Amino acid sequence: MSKQHKTKNELIQEITKMQREIQGLKKTHENLQTLFNVAPIGLSIVNEEGLYEYVNEFYCKLYGYAPEELIGNHFSMIIPPENKALLIKQHKEFMKNRTNTTKEFKVINKKQEQFTVLVTSVYFVDSDSLPKKASYVIDITEQKKIEDIFRYQAYHDSLTGLPNRKFFIENLNVALEKCSKHNHMLAIMFLDLDRFKNINDVLGHSAGDLLLQSVADRLRKSLEGNYIVSRFGGDEFVILLPEVYYIDSITKTAEKIIKLFDTPFLIHGKELFITSSMGIGIYPCDGRDPETLIKNADTAMYRAKADARGNYQLYSSSIDLSAFSSLTLENDLYHALEENQLVLYYQPQVNICTGEIVGAEALIRWQHPELGLLTPDKFIPLAENNGLIIPIGKWVLETACIQNRKWQDLGYPPIQIAVNLSVLQIQQNDFIDTVTHILRASKLNPNDLELEITESIIMKSNIEDLMKLNKLKQLGIKISMDDFGVGYSSLSNLKNLDVHHLKIDRSFLYDIDLNSNNCAIFTAILLLANSLGLNIIPEGIETQNQFDFLKKILSFTSSTLQLKVNTENLHTQNNTQIITENLCAKIQGYLFSPPVPADQFEELLKKRKFEIQ
Incomplete structure (x- = not known):
């Protein structure tokens, strides 16, 4: 037999080897398919148009759809309506730029419940040379909730729920940048409860805590808008007015806060009357950085306490309010x-x-x-x-x-x-x-x-x-x-x-009936005007007194000047009226x-x- 032809045994061996390799590939494919389906990661493949071509079991479980409900449909079906246009645009940019990305997205399931996912998208070309996008999806909703809790705790006071110093300083820095850019003011109000230590000593710390919570609640409800009310610690509350254009708005807000303490607080079933003192620092007059502004507002607060408790004090007692108003x-x-x-x-x-x-x-x-x-x-x-x-x-x-x-x-x-x-x-x-x-x-x-x-x-x-x-x-x-x-x-x-x-x-007429100097000046101006042919x-x-006295001066001046009038006019008007109108034709005033x-x-x-x- 020619060596060019394989023997029957050799063919059988090769077929057997190929069958083993095929079985191995099948096993690998099954393992990969099992891995794709059981892995706690959603996997999807969409084409250039954004239509699903593949989804694994976890992806379907994540969104609450059966595979046949997704395959052939557009991926935007899992996007909240308000974000659809943006995400479709981003998909087109992704397929054009061919750059892998990892981003967080808000998505919705079949029940229209919203949750957060982390999506890693990979660009690839399939065996038919068609561009595709594979996405690996992880549900991070619980993780985000935990992060939100930690973030809230990091930026808020545990007793009152108000923003804390860290939150306040970060927002103050942002507000200062806007002030510099848009040429407006901001104000910091440093508020301290008067004789708060006595309340803790006499009624106990639990009563003090309840009072702090009540004060925080009253401030929070009364100061709406973009104001930030924070607690720095103890009985110190600091308020940020981030965008101020008029000094009046600062003082009116301060007066409003002080009046909040006119109403007693109900602590353990008893009415508790308490006052507060407040110091105010204003950018840019009293400082241009957080540390200086807060320090100066604190200083002004102690001035208010020393002056008369239950009031407020501007840091700059000599502040030129008109300059800010003009600006x-x-x-x-x-x-x-x-x-x-x-x-x-x-x-x-x-x-x-x-x-x-x-x-x-x-x-x-x-x-x-x-x-x-x-x-x-x-x-x-x-x-x-x-x-x-x-x-x-x-x-x-x-x-x-x-x-x-x-x-x-x-x-x-x-x-x-x-x-x-x-x-x-x-x-x-x-x-x-x-x-x-x-x-x-x-x-x-x-x-x-x-x-x-x-x-x-x-x-x-x-x-x-x-x-x-x-x-x-x-x-x-x-x-x-x-x-x-x-x-x-x-x-x-x-x-x-x-x-x-x-x-x-x-100014010459204000007290002309009482001031002889003004009377003399006015008469001199009358004579000057007449000599120049002016009215x-x-x-x-x-007042009627001013008007009566004015008419007396005009009458006296007219007779002194001995004005000549046209005979024709004398036939139609009396002489006094003509002389007066030649000197002073018209007047104006609040009378x-x-x-x-x-x-x-x-x-x-x-x-x-x-x-x-």
């Missing part, structure tokens, strides 16, 4: 215009002889969402410092002109609307264009607009800027000098700028009306005039 107010001002928080009020200007409403001064107010209605002295200086006065001033002028035109369209007699200007507005290259554009857009007659400036504006303006005002005057717009008498009161100012009116500051507007008339919103001013226009006594 936060300036931040808010950037949003005031775009969020329609600004509003105009109007104060009537009245003919001194007839009581008719002949004009109005437009006065800006800020309807702040937290601080309420703010007058211009609270925010206009800030606007002038940061340049916001330009858009704000334009808004005021535009709103006042539109409103004046609206009243005229409703049939009310035309009146002059007075608007205050800032030097920054006048210095703008497009100042004249801005004013004329607003007049055209609002269809307001230039004669019905009066622009008010102060002497300081003239002092800060160059000739070119003053020429802008003169050009506007040539269009028919009235120019008046506001607060005359409190600034430089320079005659050269009046010469350089041809104004129509001088508005006499209210005065007294503002700040608040007639405070500044009021547009709708309330319209009610005044309906009456047309005030009764002049």
